[in-house]
Amino acid sequence: MRQVTGATERVVVVGAGLGGLACALHLAGAGRQVTVVERAAEPGGRAGRLALAGFEFDTGPTVLTMPDLIAEPLAAVGESLTDWLPLTTLDPAYRAWFPDGSSLDVITDPERMAQQLAEVCGPREAAGYRRFVASARQLWQLERDDFIARNLDAPTDLLNGNLLRLLAVGGFGRLQAYIDRFFRDPRTRRIFSFQAMYAGLAPHRALAIYAVIAYLDAVCGVYFPRGGVHALPRALAGAADKHGVELRYDTTVTRVETRAGRAVAVHTTGGERIPADVVVLNPDLPAAHELLPGPGLRRRLRYSPSCVVVHIGSRQHYSKIAHHNIHFGRAWRRTFQEVIDEGRLMSDPSLLVTNPTRTDPQLAPAGQHSYYLLAPAPNLATGAQAWRSGLTDAYVSQLFEVLEARGYHGFRDAATVCHPVTPADWADQGLAAGTPFAAAHTFAQTGPFRPNNLHPALDNVVFVGSGTQPGVGVPMVLISGKLAAARVTGAAR
DSSP states (O other), X not given: OOOOOSOOSEEEEEOOBHHHHHHHHHHHHTTOEEEEEOSSSSSBXXXXXXXXXXXXXXXXXXXXXXXXXXXHHHHTTTOOHHHHOOEEEOSSSEEEEOTTSOEEEEOSSHHHHHHHHHHHTOHHHHHHHHHHHHHHHHHHHHHIIIIISSOOOSGGGGOSHHHHHHHHTTTTSBHHHHHHTTOOSHHHHHHTTGGGGGGTSOTTTSBGGGHHHHHHHXXXXXXXETTOTTHHHHHHHHHHHHTTOEEEOSOOEEEEEEETTEEEEEEETTSOEEEOSEEEEOSOHHHHHHTSSSSOOOSOOOBOOEEEEEEEEESOOOTTOOSEEEEOOSOSHHHHIIXXXXXXXXXXXXXXXXOGGGTOGGGSSTTOEEEEEEEEEOOTTTOOOOIIIIIHHHHHHHHHHHXXXXXXXXXXXXXXXXXXXXXXXXXXXXXXXXXXXXXXXXGGGSGGXXXXXXXXXXXXXEEOSTTSSSOSSHHHHHHHHHHHHHHHHOOOO
């Protein structure tokens, strides 16, 4: 494994996102002197917080899985997850709604889930589900240590026994074909393949290895922290502060100073120079490269689709929904084609509606409720929609009409707060192509082919976050923090 050379005592981490905070904790646990510099007033990065009219909204991820990966950076400084982040297990993890009026709960207890599938879809589908759980668990076990939680410098690093096992179980085939081996009902096929959108691809194009995303969601469990997902970066930052990490908020880094092929300091808008033996960069990858001397990120990346998120405060409660709800349109393959290939908004939207006050009522004023509506949308490189010229209000109105038609009666009239976030807004936050989901997980952007987390020329500049290895999603970003720290300490393979 390549690693930082020379002195590594003083580390400056630029950005207090989940990856940067996880990296800081691992480094602090290894005895490094760590300073985290964050432009915002609080930690979180994309896992931020929006406070409006008494409502508290998560601005980034709302689905939280794999708490053991949260426990790892805390354990690096001798802290316990339960002391820092109370978690509620969501049951069901999701409720899926279909255009024929039926619904299915995604239950993370395999026996209960199989029983539901037997009742709703028939015993053959339940048997297929049991085979899927066993197969996806095997995929995760094969992938985790050798391909995900490991720094990869070259394709030859993939050559091990587990690669052959992944080939043997069909891990490098297509995800939709893999899912179709186990399920025949169109509803279950959607439930266990829609997660490909998280990887930036349609299920019929994504690799089967990404079935592990569905496994982490639908089998390993979905959790919700008290106070919302933003409580996660607050917990990591609190533990880091307790163990000597200097956290400097409201401080924007303008450039990384280099000398003789090494980073030696970061400079801020306030004119301060902060010396460093190592610099870890947590901004979106192209923005991180802009802080460095030279022409910036030279590699042309293919980016994931973006999304429109609408934060809604409401007087209305809907008793039939769950915490997380997926509302599928009739279209399926065409939806991915519109968003990913054609750069068009969905003609028949599939939507995620999260209702966090169902689990934590304190996130809204007494008697009111909050909703997080997410609609996949083209990124700005694929489809330059007129978000700044009136489209936003029209599209939000259209989405409200869709929800009303799908059972959210009175949704528009009950809304007291409505705050949309579009691809243009993501771009304003410094996210390339206006997407919060970074580079897509095509084969050419996966594993050792994804941008490396160690700079090719500046051997003490390390990258962390979803744009580098291993990739997108809260579990992967937390792992990226551990991998980035290992480049500094040499503490992992």
